[in-house]
Amino acid sequence: MTIKFNEFYKEELTINETQSAMENGLVTSKELVMYYLYRIAKYDQDGPRINSVLEINPDAIFIAEALDNERNTKGVRGPLHGIPVLLKDNIETSDSMHTSAGAIALEQYIAEKDAFLVEKLRKAGAVILGKTNMTELANAMSTTMWAGYSSRGGQVLNPYGDPDLYVGGSSSGSAVAVAANFTVLSVGTETDASILNPAIQNSVVGIKPTVGLISRSGIILFTYSQDTAGPMARNVTDAALLLGVLAGLDKEDAATFKSEGRIEHDYAIFLDSDGLKGARVGIFKNASNDFLNSDEYDEALFQNAVQVIKNQGAIIEEIDIPSFHREWNWGVNLYELKHSLDNFLSQLPTNLPIHSIKDLIQYNQINKEKALKYGQDKLEQRDFFPNTLRNSDYLLNKLEDLYFSQDQGIDLALEKYNLDSILFPSYIGSTISAKAGYPSIAIPAGYKQNGRPFGVTFAGTAYSEGKLIKLAYAFEQATNRRKSPNIGTEILNTTK
Numbered sequence: 001m002t003i004k005f006n007e008f009y010k011e012e013l014t015i016n017e018t019q020s021a022m023e024n025g026l027v028t029s030k031e032l033v034m035y036y037l038y039r040i041a042k043y044d045q046d047g048p049r050i051n052s053v054l055e056i057n058p059d060a061i062f063i064a065e066a067l068d069n070e071r072n073t074k075g076v077r078g079p080l081h082g083i084p085v086l087l088k089d090n091i092e093t094s095d096s097m098h099t100s101a102g103a104i105a106l107e108q109y110i111a112e113k114d115a116f117l118v119e120k121l122r123k124a125g126a127v128i129l130g131k132t133n134m135t136e137l138a139n140a141m142s143t144t145m146w147a148g149y150s151s152r153g154g155q156v157l158n159p160y161g162d163p164d165l166y167v168g169g170s171s172s173g174s175a176v177a178v179a180a181n182f183t184v185l186s187v188g189t190e191t192d193a194s195i196l197n198p199a200i201q202n203s204v205v206g207i208k209p210t211v212g213l214i215s216r217s218g219i220i221l222f223t224y225s226q227d228t229a230g231p232m233a234r235n236v237t238d239a240a241l242l243l244g245v246l247a248g249l250d251k252e253d254a255a256t257f258k259s260e261g262r263i264e265h266d267y268a269i270f271l272d273s274d275g276l277k278g279a280r281v282g283i284f285k286n287a288s289n290d291f292l293n294s295d296e297y298d299e300a301l302f303q304n305a306v307q308v309i310k311n312q313g314a315i316i317e318e319i320d321i322p323s324f325h326r327e328w329n330w331g332v333n334l335y336e337l338k339h340s341l342d343n344f345l346s347q348l349p350t351n352l353p354i355h356s357i358k359d360l361i362q363y364n365q366i367n368k369e370k371a372l373k374y375g376q377d378k379l380e381q382r383d384f385f386p387n388t389l390r391n392s393d394y395l396l397n398k399l400e401d402l403y404f405s406q407d408q409g410i411d412l413a414l415e416k417y418n419l420d421s422i423l424f425p426s427y428i429g430s431t432i433s434a435k436a437g438y439p440s441i442a443i444p445a446g447y448k449q450n451g452r453p454f455g456v457t458f459a460g461t462a463y464s465e466g467k468l469i470k471l472a473y474a475f476e477q478a479t480n481r482r483k484s485p486n487i488g489t490e491i492l493n494t495t496k
Contacts, residue, residue, distance in 0.1 A: 012181050012484055015079055015238045022071065022082060029064035029071075029082030032184075033127055036084050037061075040182050043487050050487070052176035054089050054153045056130040058096050064127050079241045079268075081125035086186040088174050089131045089153075090138065090220040091115050091229065097128075101220045102136035102150025104371050105354045105363045115218025116250045117187065117229055124245045129183055132173030138191060138222045139170050140337055140382065145374035148172035148198075151364075158202060159485035161451050166296075168198030174232050175202040180487050185242050186232045191222050191333065193430035195230045196457055199442040200427050203453035203482050205239045205472070206232045208430075210462050211437035212259045215250035220344055223336040224255075225398065226434045234482065236443065236473040240267040243465065262463045270466040275474035277313035281458075282419040286320045287428050301446040301454045302425045305475070309423065312478050314471075319422065321413045323404040324432055331397035332435075338385040357383045405436035411461055421464070421471055424457045433459050441468045443475060444482040 013021075013032075021027045037056065044050045057063075067082045076082075087093065090101040092111035100106035114122065121128065133153035136145065148156035148167035156172045158165040159180040168175060171188030175198035178186050188195045190208045199206025207230045214229045221227045231242035244267045250256045264270075283306055291297055310316050338357065346355050354360050361379055364371040409432050413422060422429065424440075433440045440459040447453055458468045458475075 012234055013184060014235060015083055015184060015241055018083060018184065019076070019079060019081070028068045029127060030061055030068055032082065033060050033064040033084055033129065036129060036183055039180075039488060043180065044177070044182055048157065048159075048487060050157050050159055050176060050180050051154055052133055052156050052173040052180065053086065053182060054102070054131045054133040054150075054173065055097050057128050060084070060127055060129050067125055067127065070125075077123070077125035078245070080121070080245055083126050083185060084129040084183050085121055085126045085242075086129050086132050086174060086177050086183045087118065088171055088186070088188050089134050089150075090189060091118060091131075091187060092218040092220075093118055093128060095128070097131055099131070099220065100152050101138065102134050102152050103360070104151045104367060105360055106352075107152050109348060109352060111218065113218070116215035116248075116253065117246050118218065120245055120248055126185075126245070132177050132186060134173050135170035137341070137379070138189070138194060140222055140341070140378050141376050142374040142378055149374070151371045151373065159487050160203065160447075160453055165452060166201055168201035169194040171195050171206075171232065172198045175199050175204050175206065178204050178232050178234055180485060184233075185238060187229055187242075187246070188232050189219060189227060189229045190434065191226045192434040193427050195232065196427040196430045196440055196442045199232060200455035200457070201453060203444045203447075203455065204232055204234055205236050205444070206230060206442045207239050207243055207465065207469075208433070208440045209243065209247070209465055210259070210439045212255035212257075213263060213439075213463070213465065214246045215248065215253040215256050217250050217252045221340040223333050224340060225332055225336060225401070226437065236441075236469060236476050237268065237271055239441075240271060240469050240473075243267045259463070264466055267466060267469055270470040271473045272470050273474055273477040274313070275470035276309055276478070277474075279314045279420045279471055280418055281309055281314045281316050281471070282319035282413060282417050282422045283316050284321065284324075284422055284424050284429065285318055286324075287425065291426075291428055295448075295452065296426050298446070298448050298454050301448070302456065305445045305456045305479075306423070308475060308478050312474055317417050317419070319413055319417050319419070321409055321432065323409045326404060328431060328435065329397045329400065331393050332401055334382060335385055335389060335391060335394040338382045339387045339389050341382075342387050401435040405432050406438070410436055410438055410459065414461055420460070420467055422459045424459060426455060427457055429457055429459045438462055439465050439468060441472045443472045445479070446481045447483070
């Protein structure tokens with residue numbers, strides 16, 4: 001079957017363009033949803049088989065129709081009214097969709113209620129289009145598992161190159177779906193680099209916020225200390241608008257309590273094209289030789305990004321962060337994953353066969369032809385950990401992580417050099433920011449000669465999202481580096 005779409009501005013639509021078109025009667029939310037379903041059918045599940053979308057919401061068209069009617073009778077709820085959004089597969093929804101974190105063992109699990117952030121999206125008028133594929137259990141399965149692979153969904157592909165092009169961390173499906181224009185927006189989650197890495201690899205904007213800015217309730221957590229959801233979009237404006245909807249206090253998530261009085265409900269106020277003027281930006285260049293000599297780095301593109309920042313009026317200074325180079329201990333991640341995943345599994349409905357990590361391991365072994373393409377050595381290792389979170393190594397590792405990432409890390413560098421932000425090449429600042437629970441924003445910065453996307457990351461201290469958005473937006477407006485991948489040329493029908 002072939003469906004023809006006539007011209008509507010351009011193939012990739014921003015939130016503001018879409019809202020303007022809907023207000024002027026050029027397109028409806030229903031038509032928008034149908035367009036993205038068409039692209040998913042043609043290019044995600046057929047053709048190049050990008051494989052970023054794991055499940056479609058069967059009620060998406062009905063929801064869009066209801067929102068169209070509401071627009072005509074009552075007006076709009078806000079900037080996300082009628083806008084399609086995809087969710088990473090570890091974010092719970094109480095509709096007909098499953099939440100499996102990519103695991104076959106959980107493919108029949110349907111949550112009893114929406115995650116807190118999903119409630120906020122629905123109240124804002126967003127259309128939950130479906131769930132995105134992800135690295136199974138957020139890369140907690142196997143040391144040999146490819147990024148973007150899950151036993152339930154298979155392998156996500158990078159839309160910018162051949163099948164061997166790296167797709168990035170566990171929110172790969174969320175990044176790719178936005179990059180390949182299968183949705184306007186998506187939501188990913190991050191423990192360490194799971195938003196920033198795929199955002200860089202797929203040439204989109206990804207915001208990893210301060211832990212506690214967005215509720216973790218209803219998300220399958222892999223650590224308590226570091227996990228957070230965050231927006232993914234094709235431009236800074238859309239990411240900022242989505243962040244404003246996702247952020248909020250939740251009585252069921254203690255991490256959000258510290259955010260009271262520190263949340264902006266409209267991060268669009270920071271969209272300033274002159275935002276780099278007079279800003280002090282620390283340029284981190286002291287990365288490891290392994291990274292500098294890898295295919296992920298491009299010296300010319302990074303230097304070009306630095307020059308743009310300088311040309312836009314920022315004061316730049318090359319810096320180092322001594323604690324960045326320390327040998328980080330991963331005890332927090334190991335102990336907390338055992339505790340959090342076991343707790344989640346123990347509360348699953350009795351009709352499901354999985355209620356512990358041990359059950360999950362046994363289920364995978366029984367169904368190894370489907371479930372264990374890459375084995376499960378990571379999962380087996382974690383099963384031996386206690387789930388009391390009182391172990392001396394765990395407690396000391398937790399304190400060390402905070403001390404060396406915050407006091408002797410990002411905060412020290414910001415204060416020492418009197419900085420507004422730190423600029424990292426690619427996503428190499430993800431670990432120190434993750435352990436600190438601090439925000440970062442990844443943004444496209446060009447393409448290598450082989451077509452592989454390259455990007456940079458602005459990082460800051462707790463609750464500096466507004467400042468980072470301001471800097472990233474100014475950089476984006478000065479460069480416009482992002483190009484859409486060459487996947488499909490149909491554009492949306494606007495002829496009434």
